[in-house]
Amino acid sequence: MQLRHLAYFVAVADEKSFTRAADSLGVSQPTLSKQILALENSLGTRLLVRARAGVELTSAGEALLPHAQRILIEAENATRSVHEVASLQRGRVRMGATPSMVEGLLAPVLRQFRAEHPAIDLEVHEAGSRDLTAELSTGRIDLALLIVPLASQIPDLETAVVYTERLVLASPAEADMPDQMDVAELEDLPLVMFREGYDLRDVTFRACHAAGFEPRLSVEGGEMGSVLRFVESGLGHAVVPDIVMGTRTGLRRTRLENPPLSRSIAVAHRPLDTLPLAARAFRAVLVEALEG
Template sequence: MQVQQLAYFLAVAEARHFTRAADVVGVSQPTLSKQVRALENSLGTALFTRTRHGAELTSAGETLLPHARRIVIDVANAERAVHEIAQLRRGRVRLGATPSMIDGLLPDVLREFRLTYPDIELEVQEAGSRVLTDHLLAGRLDIAVLIVPLAVSSPDIETHLVFRERLVLASPRDAWLGEEVAVTDLNDLPLVMFREGYDLRDVTVRACNRAGFEPRFAVEGGEMGAVLRFVEAGLGHAVVPEIVLSSRTDLARSWIVEPPLAREVAVAHRDVSSLPLAARTFRDLLLRKLG
C-alpha cells in the first residue's frame, strides 16, 4: 500500500468517476486505474464497483475511506513541516471561520500575525460550522473558528472553547424595539433570515420553536453581510452576534431576554502535533487573543 495509491483512491471516492478523478490529480485515466487496481490487489478486495456511469465504493472501500484520508493528511502535514524554513520565514496557514468571526474579531488577529510573520501566507475561508468541520476532517483547513455544538463532533478534531457570544436583535433605526425584547416578541416581527445550514438560522428557529411559534421570514437566504444590509434597508429584523453591530451605525440593537440567546465559540483543529509550525503558531495566537 502506497501513499500515492491512497491519494488516487480518495480522488475516485470523491469524484465517483475514474476519468474525472484522473483530471483532478493530473494523471492519465489508465495510470490512475492501474494504481487503484494495484491497491485493491494488495488488500485482496475490490474497493469500487465499476459501472458504465462511474464508480461506487464497496463496503471495503467505505471502511478504508477515513483511514486513507488520515494517512494522506498526515503525510501532507509532515511534508509541509519538513519544508518549512526555521523561524517561520516560510509557510501557510489555512484558516476557516464563520462570517460573524470574520466580520468581527478575526481582522485584528490576522493583522497582528501578519505584522509578526510577514512571510507566512494566510488563506481564509468563510463558511458555516458544519462545512468548516468537514473541511478540517478532509485536510482542507488547518484551523477553524466555529460554533459548538453546531459543528460536527469527531474524535479527530480538538476543540477549545474561547468565549460565549451574546446574540442580539438588529433592527432598522426607525423600528427600534427598545433596550430589551423577549423571544416571544419575535413572533410578531418580519425577520431577515440566513440561508439553510447557517448557524444563526438554527439558533433563531430553535429559540422560536421552544417559545411555541414558527418565525415569519420577510427575506431569507443571505450571508452575514447581506442580512445586515437588508435590515439597514428596512426589510425586517435579524438575530445576530453583538460583535457585528460595532461598526453598523445605521442599525439599532436590542438585548434578547427571556431567555437570553448566546452561543459558544471554539478554536478547532486536528491533532496539534500534526499541524505545520505556522499553523501551530497562529493557533496559539488565536487562543491568547480570543480566550
C-alpha cells in the same frame, strides 16, 4: 501499498470518474487504471466498480477511503512540517471561521500574526460551523473558529472555548425600536432568517419556540452579509451577533432579554501535536487575542 496508489484511489473516489481523476492528477487514464489495479492486487480485493452513473466504491473501497484520506493528510502535514523551519520563515495556515467571526473577530488577529510572521501564507475559509467541521475532519483546513456545542462529534477533534458573544436584534435604522426587549416580543416582528445549517437560525428558532410561538419569516435563506443588507433595506429584523453591528450605520441594535441570548465560540483543530508549526503559532496568537 504506496502513497501514490492511495492518492489515485482517493481522486477516483472524489471524482467518480477515471477520466476526470486522471485529468486532475495530470496523468493518463491507462496509468491511473494501472495504479488502481496494483492497489487492488496488493489488498486482494476490488475497490472500485464502473457503473452507469460513473465509478462506485465497493464495500471494501468504502472501508478504505477514510483511512486513505487520513494517511494522505498526515503525509501532507509531515511534508509541510519538514519544509518549515523552526523560526517560521515559511509555511501556510489554513484558517476557517463563520462569516460573523470573519467580520467581527478575525481581521485583527490576522493583522497581528502577519506582523509577527510576514513569510507565513494565510488562507481563510468562510463557512458555517457544520461545513467547517467537515473541512477539519478531511484536513482541508488546519483550525477553525466554531460555534459549540457542535452538531456532531468528530473523533480526534479538539475544541477550546475562547469567546462568548452576545446576540442582539438588528433592525432598520429608522425603525421605532426600544433599546431592550424580551424574546417573547419577537412574535410580532417579521424576521429575516439565515439559511439552513446556520447556527443562528437554530438559536432563533429555539428561543422563539421556548417562548411559545412560531417565528414569522419575511425572507429566509441568506448568508450573514445578505441578511444584514435585507434588514437595512427594511425587509424585517434579525437575531445576529453583537460584533457585526459595530460598522453598520444602517442598523439599530436592541438587546434581547428574558432570556438573554449568547453563544460560545471555540477554536477547533485536530490533536495539537499533529498541527504544522505555523498553525500552532497562529493558534497561540488567536487564543491570546480572544481570551484577553
